[in-house]
Every structure is written in C-alpha cells, then in structure tokens.
Amino acid sequence: MPGQFETISSLARQLAKGSVSSRELVEDAIARTETFNPVLNAVISLNKESALAAADLADQARVDGSTSPLLGIPILHKDIFCTRGVKTSCASKMLADFIPPYNATVVDKLQEAGMVSLGKCNMDEFAMGSSNETSFFGAVKNPWDVHRVPGGSSGGSAAAVAAGLAPMATGTDTGGSIRQPAALCGITGLKPTYGRVSRYGMIAFASSMDQAGPMARTAEDCALVLNAMAGHDPLDSTCSDLAVPDYSAVLDQSIKGLRVGLPKEFFSSHLNDAVAKTVTAAIKELEAAGAKIVDVSLPSTDLGVSTYYVIAPAEASANLSRYDGVRYGYRCDSPSDLQDLYLRSRTEGFGEEVKRRILIGAFTLSAASYDQYFMKAQQVRRLIAEEYQAVLKDVDVIAGPSAPNTAFVLNDDSKSVTDMYMEDVFTIGANLAGLPAISVPAGFVDGLPVGMQLIGTRFGEAQLLNIAHQFQRRTDWHSLTPNLEGLTR
Ligand code: GLN
Numbered sequence: 001m002p003g004q005f006e007t008i009s010s011l012a013r014q015l016a017k018g019s020v021s022s023r024e025l026v027e028d029a030i031a032r033t034e035t036f037n038p039v040l041n042a043v044i045s046l047n048k049e050s051a052l053a054a055a056d057l058a059d060q061a062r063v064d065g066s067t068s069p070l071l072g073i074p075i076l077h078k079d080i081f082c083t084r085g086v087k088t089s090c091a092s093k094m095l096a097d098f099i100p101p102y103n104a105t106v107v108d109k110l111q112e113a114g115m116v117s118l119g120k121c122n123m124d125e126f127a128m129g130s131s132n133e134t135s136f137f138g139a140v141k142n143p144w145d146v147h148r149v150p151g152g153s154s155g156g157s158a159a160a161v162a163a164g165l166a167p168m169a170t171g172t173d174t175g176g177s178i179r180q181p182a183a184l185c186g187i188t189g190l191k192p193t194y195g196r197v198s199r200y201g202m203i204a205f206a207s208s209m210d211q212a213g214p215m216a217r218t219a220e221d222c223a224l225v226l227n228a229m230a231g232h233d234p235l236d237s238t239c240s241d242l243a244v245p246d247y248s249a250v251l252d253q254s255i256k257g258l259r260v261g262l263p264k265e266f267f268s269s270h271l272n273d274a275v276a277k278t279v280t281a282a283i284k285e286l287e288a289a290g291a292k293i294v295d296v297s298l299p300s301t302d303l304g305v306s307t308y309y310v311i312a313p314a315e316a317s318a319n320l321s322r323y324d325g326v327r328y329g330y331r332c333d334s335p336s337d338l339q340d341l342y343l344r345s346r347t348e349g350f351g352e353e354v355k356r357r358i359l360i361g362a363f364t365l366s367a368a369s370y371d372q373y374f375m376k377a378q379q380v381r382r383l384i385a386e387e388y389q390a391v392l393k394d395v396d397v398i399a400g401p402s403a404p405n406t407a408f409v410l411n412d413d414s415k416s417v418t419d420m421y422m423e424d425v426f427t428i429g430a431n432l433a434g435l436p437a438i439s440v441p442a443g444f445v446d447g448l449p450v451g452m453q454l455i456g457t458r459f460g461e462a463q464l465l466n467i468a469h470q471f472q473r474r475t476d477w478h479s480l481t482p483n484l485e486g487l488t489r
Pocket of ligand 1: 127128129130152153172173174175176177178205312424
C-alpha cells in the first residue's frame, strides 16, 4: 500500500517525482479506513467522492505546474472544524445534524495549500475529555492496544495518524488535547502559541485557550503543515498578525548549547515511574546532542488543574449557551412551552461531561461565587503564566512528560472524574500561559507509547520544531508503528 505510515515529506517527494498520484494516496487511505475504522472508530465522516474529486484536481494542478509542498496530500480534520457542506458534529448529539455553510479558516488554508480532506475525526464531545470516551459516536480505540483509550480530546485524529489512515490530522488543544493523545498514540503533535492559528470556524470550548495545531508522524511534517495553517486572519480578532516564519527552514540547526529546563514539579508523585524513566532517557538524548540540562521550578504546577477546571468550564458555559434548541442545535420533540423546549433540548442534546462543565461554569460565574472562584482562578492563571515567563528567561525550552501515564484501559470505572482531570497536569500550564508546546514520541512502556513534551517561548514554534526534529534524527520512536493485524472486524 503506497501511503501506509509514510510521512508527508516522503509522500511529497513521491508525488513530485510522479511515482505516486494523489488519487492513489486517497484510494489507499479510503481502503485502510474501511478496513480498520470499524474497530478504531477514529473517523466519523468519510467523504469518499469529494476526496477523490479533490485528489484528481490536485493531480491536474501538478500537471499544470503547481509545486505546493502539500499538494495532493490527504488530511483528516477533527470534527470541531466547520467544513462547508460536510457534517460537523463536535461529537455531540447537539450538533449531530449540523452542516456548516462555511469552512473554518484552518480548513480553507490547508485546502488552498492543496491538501485533500478525507473526512472528519472522532473526538471527545465539544473537546471535553482526555480519553475520547465522551463522544456521542462512541469511544475511539488506541491502535497500539484496542482495549485502551487513545487519549483526548483529539483522540480520533491521533488514532487515525497512528494507524496510518492519513499522514496527518488537525487537532485542537485547550488543556492538552493535541499533546496528550499524540503521546498516548506515539505520534507528534504541536499546540501553537495562542493566536498563532486562527480560531475562526473552530467550534468554541474555552476561547481564551483553544488553539488548533497539526498532528503528524514527525516534527518535520508538523512544520510543513504549520507553514500553511498559521497566520493572521481578519475573521479572528485574537489571531496574531506576526509574520509566519518558514518553520521548515530551521529544522536542521544544531541544538548545541541550547538550555533545557527540567521543572522538578513535572517529575513528581503524579508521574508514573516507568514513564519518568523513559522521559528522562529521552532528555539525555537532547543532552547528547549538545543541550545543557538545567533544573528549574514551576511551583504552581499543582494549581494548574484546579485553575483550568474553573476557567475552562466558565468559558464553556458561556460558549455553549447558544445551543438552546432555537438558534442552534438539536431540538426536542413536541415541547409544551418555551421553558420545556430549552430544558429538554439541552438535557437530551448534551452528554454528561458537557453538562457537568456547564453547571460548574454557571456556578463559578454566578454573582455569589464569582469572586471566590472565577476571579481567584484568573489571578492564579496570571501567577502561573508569570512563573513560565520567568523560567523561560533562564532557559530556551522546558522539557518533561506530556502525560503522567501511558494509555489507560477503556471504561475504567476505578478512574474518577478528577483522576481524568489529572491527565492534564503537565499540559495545562502551556494553555494557561498561552505558550507553544509539542509532544514527541520518546519511548515505550510495556508496548505503549510515551511522549516527551517541550514547551517554548511565545511564538517560539520554530525552535520547538527544530529541537523535536533533532531529537527525531537521533531516535526512531516516531517511526515505530502499531501492529494492525487483528484490527479488522
Ligand atoms: N482534557 C482537557 C479537558 O477535558 C483538555 C481538553 C482540550 O484540550 N480540548 O478539558
């Protein structure tokens, strides 16, 4: 099969040489999705006809002289990105029949770069979760072990890339939803600086933290895609107008002399011992490449989870108030009056975790608890952001684990809601501080992938990708693939 587990950069070379066509890549991706997806449940809309038509257009554009590096490369989008004429559900019953009349800017930009959209990926409902178990369309299975979760909320995107259904997928990261599933599925995922990538047309969860990014096999591929994804968008007032550098241009720079900070709080009791050993060995590899390892401290790390779980639900409760059964979304059958319509549409349309967040948010924003919770959380957020800024004056990047554990088993009743929230303990800081961060495959524990996280300075994506690429030149964790035999139904 031509496209199986190949990187975008290798496929781009083959497309340029003419040894493979975009149509062949898309046919192969469709065949693989039809074979493996019935078990994985990573893809929830497969748009065969439109993908094949777009592939033919890409092949024709190449004949006509186009040389765009992403031309004809297949892509999957997380189902949080609005796609014109294609169902965009956010994995919720609330939007199960929603067909947007417009594209998200990210979708438009990648399409303009010549990428061919295959369809949409499963996710946690409204991007709330760390396991992909909250999807209205059912859980996603981790290709490394189908009895385990792929992580979340971009779990469908991560599982699809890990299983070779597409060389890349888009994800979004509000508290870790690109990096944690990337880590648990053994792929590379980048959360850009807040404002680097447009949020227009990306269904809002917590608007002050939501950020889209690429999920692919390698840092080199993430750089190629970020080149096309990033940049100013007049339709998103929080999107930066800072010029977009060529992220591919600096990948080969040496990392000799680079200062890498290891926060002691990241190697705490929250971290599984075997994961700690694996990440420590990966960091040694950076040292071997010439980086200097420096001990640093982010004392408020432990406050991150409680801060995030006040701010994110507050913003979510405001954002999700639009789904009222009148203006947007699912409407219940034969309501008796307006109150009944609101009540039953929202009760029936939202899942349990989404309702929990709406309730928490409505509570912390209420007049009686605003000062005690929401204001406090905003103050702690600032403290956390300042701690990161101070550390990043001393070191170039911060390194540590992406997630405290490897992929956990599906439907684990012993895991409480707050246990699940602790999955984000190492990723949330970058969102609260608006910083870019990447997760790269760093090894395995009992056959399950482990991710190393690198957090950089604002708009320091080029440096993160450079370090990750240098790491991937010295290691081959990113090129290992799961055994998909037995993954068919
Ligand atoms: N797991 C986190 C949450 O449930 C992060 C979600 C995200 O980044 N979208 O909120």
